[in-house]
Amino acid sequence: MEALLLSRWQFAITTVYHFLFVPVTLGLSIFVAILETRSVAVQNAKRRSTYRKLTKFFGTLFLINFSLGVVTGIVQEFHFGMNWSEYSRFMGDIFGAPLALEAxxxxxxxxTFLGIWLFGWDRLSPKLHCACIWLVALGSNLSAFWILVANSFxxxxxxxxxxxxxxxxxxxFALVTNHYVLGEYSHALAAGITTGGFVVLAVSAWKFLRDVPSRPVFAKTLTWGALYMALGIFAVMGSGHLHTQYLREANPMKLSSMEALWETADPAPFAAVAKINMYESKNDMEIAIPGLFSFMLYNRPEGEVRGINDxxxxxxxxxxAGDYRPDVVGLFWCFRIMVGLGGLMLALAALTAILSLKKQIAAYPCLLKIIPWLLPLPFIANSAGWYVAEAGRxxxxxxxxxxxxxxxSPNLSAGEVWLSLVGFTVIYLILAIAALYVAFRFIRHTAVTGEGGL
Amino acid sequence: MELTLFWFILIAVLFVGFFVLEGFDYGVGILLPFTGKSDRERRLIIRTIGPVWDGNEVWMITAGGALFAAFPHVYATMFSGFYLALFLMLMALIMRGVAFELRDKHQALAWRRTWDGAIFFGSFLPAFLWGVAVTDLLAGVPIGPGKTYQGNFLDLLTVYSILGGLTFLLVFAYHGAAFLGLRLSDEGLKRRAKLFGQRLGGLAILSFVLFMAMTHSHTDLFAKGAAAMALIAAAAVFVLGYLALQRNSFKGAFALSSGAIALTTAAVFLGLFPRLMVSSLNPAWSLTVENAASTPYTLSVMTVAAVCLVPVVLIYQGWCYYVFRRRISDGDLGH
Known part of the structure; x- marks a missing residue:
């Protein structure tokens, strides 16, 4: 029993840790690829050189992030066999295929193409070199697609x-076209664009304020980051909305737990906040908006939503016999954290984009000062989203x-899992600190100006 | 051809690719602190595998994924049975992978020394553990009637398996020395690579011969003509490579050590067939291509995918080596 609980913790810690880096990889790889494409496309030599420097600048941040994503990804793949052997036996005929295809x-x-890109600046023509980063971005997206095919099953x-x-x-074919994949993949990619955009935005805001010679360059990336992030959030909201509607048929228990709806209702209310009582299967207190939950699911003010108890x-x-209810409290609040942060980030991205497009951003140093401190938000939202997805099943x-x-795995002892759980957690922490240290140093000490090299 | 046979062969091929390619990566990592005296030398050494190590590591991940897809019971039994060994290996691979990326991002000597240590241990440990694991697979491990591993971590460490681990370690280190000689242009470094190659190669030959003798007494590998021939040929090819190194031919040494590693891997799989994991408790409880496989439907889907994709992967990985074919010199450190 203890080995089970510890294995779940180990998997959860590894997944959440892994997914701190994956969205940045998804979002930033495309952003860097766009930068490099611009550097190949523009004719003006000075602009070309600026784009190239920006490609290298954000490319370096991408690489630091990518290396952590890769190594934790290996742990993920091995975990299924190590801790969940009976799952692997039961599911291997189905689950192994997308994993092998992912590899x-x-x-x-x-x-392969990241290696070529990283070391091939002088070995390849600019166009070919640019093609390499697009292939990296394609590879990262394919990887996300296959693992979400597996997860969707x-x-x-x-x-x-x-x-x-x-x-x-x-x-x-049914496995690959599972409707669930569509929702998960589009949502994850959009979250990646949001997160990648926020990284660009936060770094640019910091550079704009603190690194005066680089200011003209980062004034541009500030705008692009905000726009890219806003695009991501719109897609996150759209895909999330459609996926939630789809959950009505695909996984009603998860859906009703997200909203702490205990009794079947038509029209169903939406509880903004609730004091949830798992023991008595009801909310002790709630502030609910009548009919809103039905409206969110049906796009009209009525429609039956089945309750957890039914x-x-x-x-x-x-x-x-058994308890088939997930952790309703966790789902309810994580869902609200995710959606709430999404709204907050949309406001932030829109405000920054408008101000910087109007060239008025320099008049609001407070906003620029605050933005880097808000960088944890997309990461918190991503983790909360995965909590809803995984705890919800x-x-x-x-x-x-x-x-x-x-x-x-029946042969595991609690001692073995304790050892690996502590070992992995400690090394994750050490590496996160090392990577952040290096990234901050790099951001602080690297100027991107019209002159000089990078 | 039976699909299960096809997948047995494909997994053997993936392991050949993994051991040959990642073998020299591990070797270079193991040699790093000994052959590289200054930071400049160490950067040159790391630069030889810089563009390729990550792609090489994917051979292992793909072999794991292919096992999961084609023989899920093997994946389940092996990965849960070798739990602590894999935990150690993952820790090593995590540190190593991040070390390559973070090492050069900061000038401080202590910082770089620390990551060099991570690269060393991150290469040393997996090389040794893979040797132990392969040897255990040949000798058999305690698998019960329900395909479940019934031993513990210490059951995996026998005199024979430790010898296997040592042999892998020495062979990979030698393989790495040959690769360094092939890829570097600095004469001093090449001399040192040769020196280490000679020392390690001699020890590797000794260890390999002992390993063959124990394989003869501890496993049934020599009962199979093809497997026995492959293993003996591996030894012969390895000795030829060693002689090539004496005559300063790094190209010959590297090609022949690659051949020896490939032949050894082939010998292991030939010796195992049709089993993938041997039960030391009861031969009937071994995992075979029959009782551990996925359904014909899944295997056929995966066969189509593998036949289409593996050649493409080989082409672009080959292209990667082609792009970086020039020997590494100080001019490459500008990055």
Missing amino acids: LTAFFLES MQHPVGYAINNGRAEMTDF LQTEYERQYG QPWIVVGLQRTAEAI
């Missing part, structure tokens, strides 16, 4: 049959097919 299509692509199994005591793939009864009938590891408790 074949994405890992090789991004790592856990959330909403399709294209399978249960034979010989395991889940067997019957339709690869779903629990139904699942007991279907799967036998509990007690299942694969919804309806296998419980998390059945998936654990």
Whole structure:
């Protein structure tokens, strides 16, 4: 039992840590690729050189982030076999395929071309060199796609049959076109663009204030970062909205838990805040807006939304006795943190974009001072989002097919998992500090001006 | 051809690619503190594998992914059974991967020394552990009737498996020395690479011969003609490479050590077939291409993918080596 709990903690810590870097990789790889494309496309020699320096500047930040993303990604892949061997046996026929495809299509692509990009500035023509960073961006996105194909099956199994005591793939095409993938992938990519945009914005704001010679250059990236981030947030909200509507059929228990809706209702209210009582399966107190939840799901003011208690009864009938409710308190609040921070970031991005497009941003040093301190926001929102996604499928590891408790490696002792849990956590912390130290140093000491090299 | 056989071969090929390519990366990392006396020399040494090490490591990840997709029971049993060994290996690989990126981002000597240490241990430990793991696979591990590993971490460490680990370590270090000689232009560094190659190569030959003798007594590998021939050929090719190094031919030494590593890996897989993991408790409990495989449907989907994608990967990885074919000199440190 203890090995199970510790393994869950280890997986959660590794996933959350890994996903601090993944969105930056997704968003920043595309941003750097756009910068380099501009450096190839513009005719003016001075602008060309500025774009090239910016490519190298943000490229270096991308690389520091990327290396941490890669090494933690390896841990992810090994974890399934190490801690969750019974899951791997039960699901291997389905789950192994996207993982192997991820390695074949994405890992090789991004790592090989990143090596060429990093060391090939003088070896390749500018166009070919630029193509390499686009291939890195493509590889990163393919990687996200395949792992989310795998994750989507856990959330909403399709294209399978249960034979010989395991889940067997019957339709690869159904697996890849799982509607759930569409929601998860678009949402993750958009979150990546938001996060990458915020990194650009925060770095640019800091440089704008503190590094006067570099100010003209970073005044530009400030605008681009804000616009890129705003684009990302619009896409995050759109994809999130559509995905939530889709959850009504794909995973109603997760949906109602996100909103702490205990009883089936039509129209269903939206609780802005609630004091949730898991023991008595109700909210002791809530501030609710009538009909809003239905409206969010149906785009009209009525429509039935099934409550947690009804779903629990139904699942007991279907799967036998047990508690099929996820951590409603955690889901409810994490969902609000995610959405709330999204709104806040949209306001911030829009404000900064408008002010800097009007060339008035220099008149608001307070805003510029505050922006770098707000950089944790997208990371908190990303982590909260994954909490909703993953805690929301509990007690299942694969919804309806296998419980998390059945998936654990039977040979593991608590001592072994304690050792690895502490070991991984400590090394993650040390490396995060080292990487941040290096990144801050680099940002502080690297000027990007019209003259000189980078 | 049976799809399970195809995937057995493909996984063997992936491991050949992994050991040959990542073998010299590990070797270079192990040699780093000994061959590189100054920071300039160390940067030159790291620069030889700079553009390629990450792509090489993907061979291991792909082998893992392919095992998961084609033989999920092997993936499940091996990764949970080798839990602590894999934990140590992951810690090493995490430090090593980040070290390559962070090392040059700060001038301070203590900073660079620390990451050099991480590169050394991050290369040393996986090289040794892979040797232990491969040897354990040949000798068999305690697998019960339910395909579950029934031993503990210490069951994996026997005299034979430690010898296997040592052999891998020496062979990879030698392989790395040959690679350094091939890729560097600094005469002093090349001399040192040769010196280390000679010392380590001699020890590696000794260790390899002992390993063959123990393989003869501890496993059934020599009962299979093809496996035995591959292993003996590996030894012969390795000795030829060693002789090439004596005559200052780094090219010959590297090509032949690559061949020896490939042949050894082939020998292991030939010796195992049709098993992927041998049970030391009862031969009937071993994991084979039959009882550990995915369904024919999954295997056929993955076969189409592998047949289309592996050649493409080989082409662009080959191109990467082509782009960086010139020997490394001080001019390359400008970056």
